[in-house]
Amino acid sequence: MTADAVLNAVCEDFRRIHGRAPAGVWAAPGRVNLIGEHTDYNDGFALPMALPQTTVLAARRRDDGLLRLHSAQGDGRVTELAVADLAPGGAGGWTRYPAGVVWALRERGLAVGGADLHLDSSVPAGAGLSSSAALECAVALAYDGLYGLRLSGPELARVAQYAENAFAGVPCGVMDQMASLCCAEGSALHLDSRSLEVRQVPFDLTGHGLSLLVLDTGVAHDLGDGAYASLRDGCERAARLLGLPALRDLSEGELPGALAELPAGLVPLVRHVVTENARVGRAVGRLTAGEPEALGALLTAGHASLRDDYRVSCPETDLAVDAAVAAGALGARMTGGGFGGSVIALVPAGQAASVARAVTRAFAAADFAAPAVLEAVPSAGARRIA
Ligand code: GLA
Numbered sequence: 001m002t003a004d005a006v007l008n009a010v011c012e013d014f015r016r017i018h019g020r021a022p023a024g025v026w027a028a029p030g031r032v033n034l035i036g037e038h039t040d041y042n043d044g045f046a047l048p049m050a051l052p053q054t055t056v057l058a059a060r061r062r063d064d065g066l067l068r069l070h071s072a073q074g075d076g077r078v079t080e081l082a083v084a085d086l087a088p089g090g091a092g093g094w095t096r097y098p099a100g101v102v103w104a105l106r107e108r109g110l111a112v113g114g115a116d117l118h119l120d121s122s123v124p125a126g127a128g129l130s131s132s133a134a135l136e137c138a139v140a141l142a143y144d145g146l147y148g149l150r151l152s153g154p155e156l157a158r159v160a161q162y163a164e165n166a167f168a169g170v171p172c173g174v175m176d177q178m179a180s181l182c183c184a185e186g187s188a189l190h191l192d193s194r195s196l197e198v199r200q201v202p203f204d205l206t207g208h209g210l211s212l213l214v215l216d217t218g219v220a221h222d223l224g225d226g227a228y229a230s231l232r233d234g235c236e237r238a239a240r241l242l243g244l245p246a247l248r249d250l251s252e253g254e255l256p257g258a259l260a261e262l263p264a265g266l267v268p269l270v271r272h273v274v275t276e277n278a279r280v281g282r283a284v285g286r287l288t289a290g291e292p293e294a295l296g297a298l299l300t301a302g303h304a305s306l307r308d309d310y311r312v313s314c315p316e317t318d319l320a321v322d323a324a325v326a327a328g329a330l331g332a333r334m335t336g337g338g339f340g341g342s343v344i345a346l347v348p349a350g351q352a353a354s355v356a357r358a359v360t361r362a363f364a365a366a367d368f369a370a371p372a373v374l375e376a377v378p379s380a381g382a383r384r385i386a
Contacts, residue, residue: 005055010072010120012218013335014058017070017078019118022058026147028138029054029124030075030130031179032214032335032344034188034203034295035302036280038310040173042239042273043194043246045280048175048185049203049378051129051214055121056385057138061146062114069095074122075154083114083196086169097132100167101139103151105157107166111287112147126220128334132168133176136160137237141181141382153181153381154196163229170335171229177224183381190284194248201287203378208292210343210354215324215359216318228250228337231310235273238266247273268309298347303333312338316368320345320359327351327358344376 001009029050036046057315062068067086069079071094079095083102091099099115105112119138123131126139126254140156143149151159164170174193183189187200205212231262240249242258247270250258255274259267279298286294305319307313313321317334324332324345332345345354356373363371 003385006120009187010056010058010118011386013120014116014118017118018060018068019054020060021381022118023060024384025058026057026138026142026145026382027054027056027385027386028141029183029379030134031176031183032129032212032342032376033175033179034344035283035333036175036191036276037302037306037335038231038312038336039248039273039276039280040175040191040193042235043248044194044273044277046175046191047201047280047283048179048183048191049188049376050179050381051123051374052334052377052379053122053124053129053374055119055123055131055134055138057117057119057142059142059146060116062116064114066114066210067099068114068116069098072117072118073125083112088169094135096168097135097163098139100163101136101160102143103145103167104163105140107162107244108159110147110149112143112149115143115146117142124216127216127372128221128336128338129214129216130176130180130336131162132164133180136163137177137180137382141266141384145384154178157181157196171232179381181382183379185380186378188287188378194246201284203287203292205292205378207350210292210346210350211349212376213324213347213352213356214376215320215343215345215356215376216374217314217320217340217342218369218371219314219316221337221340223337223339227339231269231312234266234269238262238270241266246295248277250274252278266277270309272305272309276302293330293346299302299331299333299344299346300325306338310340312340314338314340315366316340316363317343319362319366320367320371323359323362324355327355329355
């Protein structure tokens with residue numbers, strides 16, 4: 001569907017469901033992270049880019065304090081919640097993300113009330129491409145518009161992250177929300193997760209004859225199941241033992257000395273975070289020098305670190321990386337939180353189809369379900385579209 005057709009359909013559906021026209025329509029994208037995984041909650045660096053896939057949200061303010069939610073991907077029902085009664089645990093399924101954002105805005109002391117919302121998302125869910133952040137950010141931006149809040153991208157990202165942490169119960173960092181809100185077309189976003197300072201780093205794939213494939217393994221990842229939280233705890237414990245505010249404050253040069261002081265169980269976690277932060281710096285250097293093809297080796301090294309040290313890969317993501325590289329990808333790695341989800345592969349554009357076929361063949365030979373393949377094009381961050 002063209003962007004116009006999506007917009008018309010969303011407005012049409014909104015009218016049918018809510019009985020009047022929307023006051024505006026917003027869109028917020030999913031993301032892939034090029035490098036800098038599990039660094040955000042260590043105050044570190046990341047380099048995500050927005051996908052063309054977005055959550056499109058039509059919205060209109062209500063003055064009776066009700067939040068009425070409908071999703072084209074839902075079960076057809078409208079969920080009705082009283083904004084004044086919103087509390088963590090008080091909404092289920094996908095509705096906890098929009099409800100959480102409205103709750104988080106009010107927790108921040110902002111006098112926001114009800115709204116009618118209807119959304120339609122093309123961001124695949126459970127694929128590690130931040131479909132929940134896209135949803136949160138679309139709602140945050142729509143509320144900003146409907147209620148004239150005038151919050152900045154980083155402020156809205158903090159609201160959305162707080163909604164996910166404290167309302168939906170997922171202890172994520174801030175990268176996904178910053179990516180969805182702050183990315184720009186044609187660029188990757190160099191994010192400092194401590195200061196929330198960002199820099200747009202031009203990422204011209206086509207100009208360099210490159211293509212970035214997303215291979216969705218179909219293994220649903222769930223960051224709320226405890227493994228993510230325990231990794232995060234491990235990192236925070238290591239920082240405390242080292243007397244540092246966060247692992248971001250440890251340099252590659254200081255790493256050997258620091259590792260010698262830590263209990264064995266924390267060593268691989270710290271090694272991953274510190275080397276991964278350094279890889280982000282190198283990746284930005286390569287992109288700035290106009291050498292995006294040099295990202296390949298960094299991607300593959302990042303995957304090895306996530307597989308061997310951080311241990312968040314799985315047989316499907318490992319196989320996708322190995323098969324892509326064997327078939328001619330310049331580099332590949334899992335992207336996002338891990339435990340399943342998607343792999344990105346940087347490939348010469350002419351080889352995109354053959355690399356995708358090789359990965360699909362390798363999956364069939366291993367008795368894994370066929371991966372879904374998308375092309376990642378560096379796209380715009382969240383915006384109002386009507
Ligand atoms: C998930 C979280 C992010 C980040 C990544 C790993 O996507 O939501 O905050 O921690 O995992 O880099």
